[in-house]
Amino acid sequence: MADNFPIPIPELTLTENPPVGFNFMVVFFIGGIVPNPLDIRFQKVSGISAEISTTDIREGGENIFRHRLPNQVTYNNLVLERGMVIGSPLNVEFNVAMSTMKFAPSNVLVMLLDENTVPVSSWLFKRAYPVKWSTSDLDANANAVVIDTMELAYVRFQSVRI
Numbered sequence: 753m754a755d756n757f758p759i760p761i762p763e764l765t766l767t768e769n770p771p772v773g774f775n776f777m778v779v780f781f782i783g784g785i786v787p788n789p790l791d792i793r794f795q796k797v798s799g800i801s802a803e804i805s806t807t808d809i810r811e812g813g814e815n816i817f818r819h820r821l822p823n824q825v826t827y828n829n830l831v832l833e834r835g836m837v838i839g840s841p842l843n844v845e846f847n848v849a850m851s852t853m854k855f856a857p858s859n860v861l862v863m864l865l866d867e868n869t870v871p872v873s874s875w876l877f878k879r880a881y882p883v884k885w886s887t888s889d890l891d892a893n894a895n896a897v898v899i900d901t902m903e904l905a906y907v908r909f910q911s912v913r914i
Contacts, residue, residue, distance in 0.1 A: 771864055771872050778832060779861040780842060791842035795899070796833040797862055800875055802826070802909065829884070829903045830860065830877055836887065836898040846882045846902060855881040860904065873913055880906040 776797060780788040804822050811817040837843065849855050857879035863871040884903035888896070 771866065773864070775865040775867070775869070777863045777865060777871075779863070781859040781861070782841075783856075783858065788841055791837070791840055794832045794834040797831070798833075799828040799831045799903075800862065800909070801828050825908070827906065827909060829905050830862075830880065830909075832902045832904070833899055834902075836900050842902070843900075846885050849882045850885055857881045857907075860906070873911070875909050875911055877904065877906040877909045880904040 776794075777792050778794050778797060780791055782788050803826050805824055805826055806820040807823050809819045809821060811819065845856065858881075860877040860880045861874055862877070863874040866872050881904060882902060883905045884901075886901045888899040888901075890898070
C-alpha cells in the first residue's frame with residue numbers, strides 16, 4: 753500500500769559552483785607508470801579536444817538525402833606552456849627526442865583541481881610524444897618571463913570524471 757507522503761524529487765541542476773580553469777596540474781608518467789613529480793606546473797594547457805570525422809553517402813535516386821557515417825576520431829595536439837625551467841627532466845626528454853628522433857612515449861594526465869587542490873576532472877593522454885618545442889622571443893625591451901611551449905601528439909585520450 754502506497755504512503756500518502758509525496759516523494760521528494762531532487763532538482764536537476766548544473767554544477768552549483770562550476771569548476772574554474774586556472775587551477776590544474778599536469779602529470780607525466782615516466783615509462784608510462786611512474787609519475788614525474790618535478791614537471792607538474794604549467795601556465796596554460798590547450799588542445800583538449802576530439803572530433804569524429806564523417807563520410808557523406810548520398811542516397812541513390814533521392815538527391816536530397818545524404819547519410820553522414822562516422823569515420824574516425826581525430827585529436828588536436830596537446831599544447832603545454834610554462835615559464836622556462838632549468839634542469840627539468842621533461843626538457844631533457846624533449847631534447848633527446850628532438851635531437852635523435854628517439855621517442856619514449858608516455859602517458860600524460862591533466863587534472864582540473866578545485867579550490868582545495870582536489871581533482872574534480874581529468875584527461876588521460878595515451879602514449880604522448882613531443883612534436884614541437886618552442887621558446888618565446890628574447891626581447892631586451894620587454895620585461896617578460898621566457899615561456900617554453902611544448903606540443904605533444906598522442907594515440908588517444910579519455911576523459912576521467914572523478
